[in-house]
Amino acid sequence: MSAVMPRQASHRTAVTRQARRAPAPHGGYTELERRLLDQFQHGLPLSPRPYAEMAARLGVTETEVLSGLKALRDRGAIARVGAVFRPNTIGASTLAAMEVPAQRLEEVATLVSAYPEVNHNYQREHRFNLWFVVTAPTRRRVEEVLDEIGARAGLPVINLPMQKDYHIDLGFPLWC
Numbered sequence: 001m002s003a004v005m006p007r008q009a010s011h012r013t014a015v016t017r018q019a020r021r022a023p024a025p026h027g028g029y030t031e032l033e034r035r036l037l038d039q040f041q042h043g044l045p046l047s048p049r050p051y052a053e054m055a056a057r058l059g060v061t062e063t064e065v066l067s068g069l070k071a072l073r074d075r076g077a078i079a080r081v082g083a084v085f086r087p088n089t090i091g092a093s094t095l096a097a098m099e100v101p102a103q104r105l106e107e108v109a110t111l112v113s114a115y116p117e118v119n120h121n122y123q124r125e126h127r128f129n130l131w132f133v134v135t136a137p138t139r140r141r142v143e144e145v146l147d148e149i150g151a152r153a154g155l156p157v158i159n160l161p162m163q164k165d166y167h168i169d170l171g172f173p174l175w176c
Contacts, residue, residue, distance in 0.1 A: 032068045038174055087162050092142045093135040095160040097128040108153045117145045
């Protein structure tokens with residue numbers, strides 16, 4: 001799950017979760033993994049050694065933080081760790097949607113996710129059932145990615161560029 005950018009800030013940082021595989025309460029996650037997911041949806045340290053700062057806040061080692069994040073990523077609980085910038089302040093981005101036959105949904109989602117320009121994708125209960133965000137250095141590259149995905153999938157891609165931005169904080173506590 002990715003957050004929409006705040007109106008006041010030009011950037012922020014977050015541990016980004018994948019919506020399709022959100023962890024169930026405790027679901028086999030270690031205490032450290034739960035704390036990483038809960039405490040770093042916002043406010044990832046902007047420093048030369050962010051993982052060391054995270055470790056200090058959590059009372060563990062930098063190696064433990066890196067191992068915990070790797071385990072979360074390997075499990076599919078997070079997609080990435082890094083800065084999230086307000087849309088179209090650095091490069092270009094768009095929201096896109098596709099109408100994918102149910103039997104091809106996993107295949108097409110995998111194809112979409114293979115593009116490094118795709119931040120995340122998610123299934124919706126709608127005729128347009130696969131949605132994703134593309135971010136690239138230029139508007140032209142965004143359009144190329146959309147065209148490539150459509151051609152490779154053999155399905156049309158709807159480009160839904162942002163008209164007006166709103167701050168919707170998608171961070172929330174996962175465990176009480």
